Amino acid sequence: MTRYVERDGQGRITGAYAVRQPGRAEEALADDDVELAAFETPAVPLNPVDARLAADPAVAGLVRALAKRFAVSPATLIDEIKAETR
Amino acid sequence: MTKEVQLRRGTTAQVFAFTGQVGELTPDTGLKRLVLHDGVTAGGKAIDAARGWIDGLGLANNATAPTTDIDIGRGQARDSTNATIMELTAKLTKMANVAWAAGNNNGGLFNTGFIGVAARYHVFLIEKDSDGSIDVGFDTSQLAPNRPAGYTRYRRIGSIQTDGSGVVMGFVQHGDLFLWTSVPALDVNDAALGTTRKTYSLAHVPAGVEAVALLNVYTAGALVFVSHVEAADQSPSITAAPLLTAGNVAGVSRATMAAHFMVKTNTSGQITARADASPSTLRVAVVGWIDQRGRNA
Numbered sequence: 001m002t003r004y005v006e007r008d009g010q011g012r013i014t015g016a017y018a019v020r021q022p023g024r025a026e027e028a029l030a031d032d033d034v035e036l037a038a039f040e041t042p043a044v045p046l047n048p049v050d051a052r053l054a055a056d057p058a059v060a061g062l063v064r065a066l067a068k069r070f071a072v073s074p075a076t077l078i079d080e081i082k083a084e085t086r
Numbered sequence: 087m088t089k090e091v092q093l094r095r096g097t098t099a100q101v102f103a104f105t106g107q108v109g110e111l112t113p114d115t116g117l118k119r120l121v122l123h124d125g126v127t128a129g130g131k132a133i134d135a136a137r138g139w140i141d142g143l144g145l146a147n148n149a150t151a152p153t154t155d156i157d158i159g160r161g162q163a164r165d166s167t168n169a170t171i172m173e174l175t176a177k178l179t180k181m182a183n184v185a186w187a188a189g190n191n192n193g194g195l196f197n198t199g200f201i202g203v204a205a206r207y208h209v210f211l212i213e214k215d216s217d218g219s220i221d222v223g224f225d226t227s228q229l230a231p232n233r234p235a236g237y238t239r240y241r242r243i244g245s246i247q248t249d250g251s252g253v254v255m256g257f258v259q260h261g262d263l264f265l266w267t268s269v270p271a272l273d274v275n276d277a278a279l280g281t282t283r284k285t286y287s288l289a290h291v292p293a294g295v296e297a298v299a300l301l302n303v304y305t306a307g308a309l310v311f312v313s314h315v316e317a318a319d320q321s322p323s324i325t326a327a328p329l330l331t332a333g334n335v336a337g338v339s340r341a342t343m344a345a346h347f348m349v350k351t352n353t354s355g356q357i358t359a360r361a362d363a364s365p366s367t368l369r370v371a372v373v374g375w376i377d378q379r380g381r382n383a
Contacts, residue, residue, distance in 0.1 A: 001204070001250035001271065006278065014278035014365070018271060018289035019355075031271070040275060 001031045003040075013039040049082045102129040117170045135171055138381035139164045143174060144259050145209055145244045153253035154183045156194065156209065156246060158222045163211055165239035166380060172213045172241060174220050182207065182246065182254050186223045186234055188214075196225040196232035203252045206293040209244045212237040228294035242380040245292035257374075265374035266290065269302070273370050279310065280364030283319045288355045290372035298376040299357065301347045308366035309333030312359045314350040322362050331359075348376075 006015035006025035016039060017025050029036045053060045063081070067074040096104060098116035106112055106123025112130070114121055123130035142161020147153075158178045164171050176190075183201040184193030195201060196210075207224040214221070215238050222243075225232050230240045244264065247255050256267035273288045291299045303312060311322035312331040322330040331347055349357050359368055 003271075006276070008278060015274075015276040016272070017275070017286070018273045019287050021285075021287055024284075039277070040272075 002028045003031050003036055005029055005036060005039075016040055047082060049078060049085060053078070104128065104130075106130055119171075135162070135164060137164065137168050138383070139171065140241070140243065140379055140381065143211060143243045145246070145257075146259065147254060147256050148179050151181075152256060155179050155181050156224075156254065158209070158211075158243070163241040163243060163380070165213065165241050166383065167239070170213070170239060172211050172220055172239060174211060174222070178222050180222050180224070182224050182248075183252070188219070188221055194223045196223045196230065196234070198232070201248060201252055202226070203248060204250050204289070205248050205252075207246050207248075208242050208292070208294070209246060211241045211243050213239040215239075228292075242295070244377060244379055247290065262376050262378060263374065264377060265300070266372070269371050269373055273372050274368060276368045278365045279308075279359060279361045279368045280366065281321065281361060283358050283360040285315060285356050285358050286370065288351060288357060288370070288372055291351050291355045291375045292377055293355055294353055295377070296353055297351050297355075298348050299351050300373040300375060301349060302371045302373055303332045303347050304367075304369040305332045305334070305361070306367040307334060308361040308363035310359055310361050310366060310368055312347065312349055312357060312370075315352050315356050315358050317358065319360065321360060333362075351375075
């Protein structure tokens, strides 16, 4: 399937479309193009809570201790923390 | 004892030229309708279904050959000029990938050559001039210029599309509502939307006619207002009109998605969008569309 891409002044892809966008995105690329694929499926950013847990063993230990103290699973406690930090 | 009553009647041409008495009704035996006269106007006024009338004629992917064949349910519609009512009395199946030939289970493609890849076709009910027989076919133009000779009257009753492999995409229809059975690849994936409004052409809505697109929208980094191309260029806001279609509120990391958001497209299938910060990401997927199928044309 062809995608039509838009590029910025440095030549980087900034947009991809199912049909040509006149004057803006007229360059056709196959959907298996490496550069296009990298643009269309960027790495999903880690949730800030998950990122902090992964980066700081002390925080992860605190979560485990609190989960044990309140008799809930660490996963449940982490979900509650995420809900509180939205 | 019953009595049989016959009114003064005639062919379409005869009734068109006839000036009846005030309040007189004359049957038009050609178009099978009644005409009301006022004593002065030749041809009177036809008492007929409302302008733009359409009922039934639902489209569906054929169960046995869903990627090539389209089923057309029975129904009625006025032709594009509102001159007559065309009636399909039994379900038809037409092959979208084969050149048109009259009749059930035959080809339906008006355009010469092969069916297109990632192409949009309009579906037409057509009437044969010589005997009034009804058929259906597919044309890339909303005006059916490629329909077979001898079929003057037509009515657009919907649209279909092919994917990148040239097979007919799956859809379901409910009246004027058409929904993709599998939402196609993103129509818009723009990482550089800014505070200046941009116009986007959508691929997965009918071409050449206005429709109402049903969209799923995602944004990251800003508030985004998606609108029709005739709309004023307004900036999205969380406190004032027009508010927003989708967006992030400052300090909140989640993105907001608006399911089945509706926006009118123009005849080029276009919509517009504007963010309150630059650069912002806007992604748009077309879930389906609402199509008036020739009404108000």
